[in-house]
């Protein structure tokens with residue numbers, strides 16, 4: 002028993018060793034294991050269930066907004082990737098190559114897809130003939146491989162990762178912009194309404210765009226350790242891919258025109274952000290929206306009260322399940338209540354109902370919130386409404402804590418010393434006027450490993466779509482030269 | 495217009511050139527395209543939607559019966575595949591190998607998974623400690639790669655294909671058997687209740703089992719061209735994998751014991767069987783259960799009747815949609831009704847509602863069944879019940895046609911000449927007593943390319959689980975030696 006308790010408990014501290022703590026929570030809460038090959042993980046049932054919840058939410062919204070799912074081959078011939086090089090340098094150095102099929106050397110190497118523009122775009126070109134074929138909106142849920150030689154961090158940094166990649170074509174740049182915002186808005190929504198994580202919307206600086214893109218937009222989430230996570234990106238690709246791959250269409254006036262394209266993706270990094278944001282030294286914390294089990298009922302009995310307590314508990318479990326909650330009645334004989342409490346805390350069950358002889362007698366239940374252990378008592382006969390209200394309250398608590406962290410950690414700075422000092426002392430975002438020169442970012446990056454993660458956007462439609470508002474002060478926070486953009490520096494995952 | 499009609503129409507004949515016809519239907523109904531690399535296909539929106547329907551059905555049943563989804567890496571180190579060779583020869587010759595990551599040669603080759611036993615089983619061994627961890631039921635939806643040098647046939651034969659693979663561990667052989675039947679039953683159900691295809695349940699002959707399995711069970715579907723499709727397989731792996739990978743557990747008496755494992759898989763070959771079974775020379779035919787659009791409404795108007803006809807049609811579309819049907823109102827201005835009829839026939843929409851001024855005036859609708867063009871008239875005010883009844887009738891028609899084909903094409907034979915003659919003349923299944931010697935199968939296979947695709951099962955539980963009933967006559971249909979098994983010969987996909 003004491004061995005098992007130790008094995009169950011989290012031993013690292015979130016505030017002192019966030020990296021070690023994160024790895025421990027991911028493993029002990031049963032989300033993932035390390036695979037035998039460096040850079041790969043095994044996604045376990047509880048981890049995969051979380052990914053399925055994100056998929057379900059996004060996939061529904063995608064379909065409601067005109068997106069069709071497809072599946073393209075996992076391999077891309079080298080010549081297709083080469084073709085993309087007219088536009089960009091691409092992912093070449095990071096690619097895993099299949100060179101043998103069976104006992105034979107392949108004539109042409111096949112890349113395991115690092116992303117699928119280079120194989121999807123030629124098909125889009127083939128499928129688009131007329132303006133009536135536009136917009137064309139395709140998405141696939143799959144995994145991609147990028148052969149980066151970095152330390153493995155489950156969900157944040159793995160050589161193979163799961164994601165969705167959307168690829169669309171439109172008749173006008175304005176339509177493409179609308180698409181970009183629609184998807185960015187859906188990414189924001191999945192963070193804010195499902196994962197209880199507020200995000201900042203913005204764009205990446207020019208030199209950090211997706212290769213070939215006109216504009217890369219992003220949602221950024223601030224982690225409790227002061228680092229920013231790029232939560233999802235939505236790219237306006239302009240006409241560069243459409244020109245390279247010849248996506249043309251005949252418009253209403255029988256003129257041949259070139260389409261505009263977008264692509265957008267969200268990966269299981271969202272799970273990393275989820276774990277990192279809410280969890281604590283007792284283990285995983287999950288918002289009720291996504292928790293595989295929302296409510297666990299732990300009956301507490303002695304020999305003579307067992308039947309009554311169990312019957313009372315079962316009735317409540319049935320009633321809650323019927324009302325649509327995801328409920329577990331933990332009536333295991335071989336575990337004591339304390340062990341059960343610890344286990345469900347580790348696994349992040351948002352709400353615990355404790356039911357002993359007193360609760361049975363008083364026709365009540367004791368409710369305990371996972372995030373802060375807040376305890377209260379509710380009436381048995383209002384159980385459905387009570388549980389509903391408590392789950393909502395738990396969601397709000399998580400969201401508000403994350404929101405406070407975000408709001409308190411956006412600071413302004415107007416000199417390199419101030420930028421670096423603020424990052425060093427507080428982490429978070431440092432907002433500063435910027436001249437637009439990459440060298441100024443480099444200067445900061447070299448010294449404190451912070452970069453420009455985001456620039457706020459003027460407007461999400463019309464003429465100025467994608468432009469950055471002017472700063473109030475007009476001197477670059479790094480070099481002092483004239484500045485007409487705002488930049489957010491932060492360390493990032 | 496005439497160009498487009500030609501492009502739309504199917505030009506090959508199902509009965510004369512089933513292979514060419516199949517390829518044409520798959521492409522023209524928008525299910526899949528050929529990828530640039532031989533052996534790979536691109537699954538288009540309409541094809542992927544069908545796969546999603548199969549996934550939704552099976553995945554729900556899996557979860558209802560205790561299965562958890564997981565995701566294991568797409569690569570398997572060569573040494574892991576080697577380890578499996580203690581049991582079996584495995585998939586070695588058919589594997590695609592990753593040998594380079596970025597610009598570097600890998601120290602150890604990585605196989606792109608051909609199936610995942612060799613990487614999943616070691617983790618199962620790690621996760622199973624006590625009898626309380628059993629049964630352990632894992633499943634993943636993914637694609638696998640088998641480098642076979644055969645002609646590409648979308649969904650039937652591709653180097654990469656989508657499937658689910660289930661892997662379970664149990665405390666006893668009997669529990670493993672129950673698992674095998676549960677999954678085989680779910681495969682049967684997906685064919686019979688979703689795809690409108692009756693199947694035969696049975697087992698593969700000993701020499702054709704999954705490598706390492708004790709018993710391989712299968713559901714087989716008979717195609718209209720007389721060939722059998724292996725529709726899904728469920729393997730009792732006995733203790734061979736558990737022994738090789740050390741899946742042991744401490745039982746209730748604190749004794750260490752070795753587990754029993756199963757694996758089971760169904761691939762997108764089910765889509766191939768679906769297309770092949772029901773479709774015709776006009777294009778795709780889909781059962782309403784799986785059709786992305788179940789009902790298409792085609793309004794037929796002249797200038798002066800347009801408003802009335804459209805309003806009437808829209809109301810019906812709304813009412814049907816509200817009732818939960820998947821409805822499309824095809825009110826395109828630029829296409830005439832004949833063009834629309836052809837297009838929706840090609841795409842396999844099960845039920846067409848035709849609405850012209852007469853229907854409006856008489857408060858009726860004209861209903862046309864896709865499979866046989868049967869036409870009838872229904873009352874406007876009973877539209878929901880009417881459509882429901884017609885969709886059911888269409889399902890039954892499809893199922894009954896397939897069932898007749900199956901029943902008429904199981905024949906007995908008692909000599910090699912009779913077996914080969916029957917296969918040659920009729921195709922279908924030929925049932926014969928068999929001595930159990932692989933050489934007898936080879937003799938038939940060499941001459942008419944038919945093999946033993948299935949052996950019926952005595953019983954699905956208890957002592958005789960997995961055994962084949964004794965034939966009524968006791969001489970092998972091929973060699974005349976004593977026979978104590980029944981075998982079904984057929985050509986197969």
Ligand SMILES: [Zn+2]
Pocket residue numbers: 435436437438441477478479480481482
């Ligand atoms: Zn500057």
Ligand SMILES: [Zn+2]
Pocket residue numbers: 928929930931934970971972973974975
């Ligand atoms: Zn024989």
